[in-house]
Amino acid sequence: MASAEPPLISVVVATHDRAARLRCCLDSLLRNGYPHFEVIVVDNAPxxxxxxxxxxRRYAGQVHYLREPVAGLARAHNAALPAVRGELCAFTDDDTLADPRWLAALAEAFGQDRRIGCVTGLILPAELQTPAQLALERLAGFSKGFAPLRWSLADPxxxxxxxxxxxxxxSGANMAFRTSTLRRLGGFDPAMGTGTPARGGDDLLAFLRVLAAGYTLAYQPEALIWHHHRRAPEAVPAQAFGYGAGFGAFVAAALVQEPQLGAALLRRLPKGLGRAAQRASRYSDEVPQTPGLGLLELRGLAYGPVGYLRSRLQARRIGG
Structure with a gap:
């Protein structure tokens, strides 16, 4: 008996003023061995x-182009949702390279269980050539390990x-959703993500909302993306602050978007802050060439809820 046709996957790549880097990303996607996919590029506040x-010039007929004039990664991702035709919707960034089996591995993970609403994958550095890239990998490497994992509220x-x-x-550079699930959740919070005062956290909130809605979230390390860490030394402190800010914004957004989880979140907050402080204290050992990173991340964590509030007010003013 013939096997069922693989699901159409819509790949969304948000970009901002990095045409050369985007070209490498798109070339890797179009070399993908998966038989049934489309690529949508969202040009965010160019x-x-x-x-x-x-x-x-280079991808006519192969890549769909959209323009989102208002800055914000979540807003750019949301701009693509009405155009998405796939049963599955995958997201990556313009500074990544897709492994040839990336989409096939995502499709296989979704095919294992209809309750899976989101699949994330392994992210490894595309190069480690500068001290800053080494520091960023130690500070906030995207790898979540090499073993498949699943999470659900029914089996915590x-x-x-x-x-x-x-x-x-x-991480948001390697995540995919059932399109129906993502649309049911209303897409991503437009007040979050790179390019907004919140600085990040849009992917984290989406993961939480998938679980809160009763779906299973799966991690599939065979779905591999290679990420180009920034090469310049100033990227390291910026990443430390941004990491903290994004997580702080995520916590604030979780209280707003999923109020039924508010009591559980507040009960866990002291332990969570303790874990964050513990993590920050390790930075002096892990990245000794850039002192003060732990304090920067904690400052970012404190700023995150303020950034999220500013971003929500900004979104209301522009009608988002």
């Missing part, structure tokens, strides 16, 4: 026409902070 020209793990340990589930 300062030039470079990305549109690149798509029209032993971690007392679950399900608010959303950073353990995966």
């Amino acid at each position: 300062s030039s026409d470079d990305t549109r020209q690149l798509i029209g 793990p032993a971690d007392p902070l679950f399900p608010f340990t959303a950073g353990q589930f995966g």
Whole structure:
């Protein structure tokens, strides 16, 4: 008997003024061995026409181009949702390279259980050539290990902070959803993500909301993405602050978006803050060439809820 046709996967890549990097990403996606996919590029608040020209010149008929004039990663992802045709919707960033089996591995993970609403995958560094790249990998490497994992509220793990340990589930540079699930949840919170005062946390909130809605979240390390860490030394402190800010914004957004989890979140908050302080204290050993990173991350954590509030007010002013 013939096997069922693999599901159509819509790949969404948000980009901002990085046409050269985007070209490498798109070339890797179009070499993907998966037989049934489309690629949508969302040009987020561009300062030039470079990305549109690149798509029209090099990828006409292969890549769909959209433009989202308001800055914000979550807003860019949401702009793609009405155009998505796939049963599955995968997201990666413009500074990544997709492994040839990336989409096939995602599809296989979803095919194992209809209750799975989201799949994340392994992210490894594409290069480690500068001290800054080495520091970023030690500071906030995206790898979540090489063993498949699953999480659900119906079968919680032993971690007392679950399900608010959303950073353990995966990262936005390698995540996929059943399109129907993501649309049912209303997409991503437009007040979050890179390019907004919140600085990040949009992926973490989406993971939490998938679990809160009763779905299972799966981690599939065979779904591999290679990430280009930034090469310049100033990227390291910026990443430390941004990591803390994104997580702080996620906590604030969780209280707003999933109020039924509020009591559980507040009970876990002291232990969570203790774990964050413990993590920050290790930075002096892990990244000794850049002192003060732990304090920067804690400052970011304190700023995160303020950033989220500012971002929500900003979104209301512009009608988002």
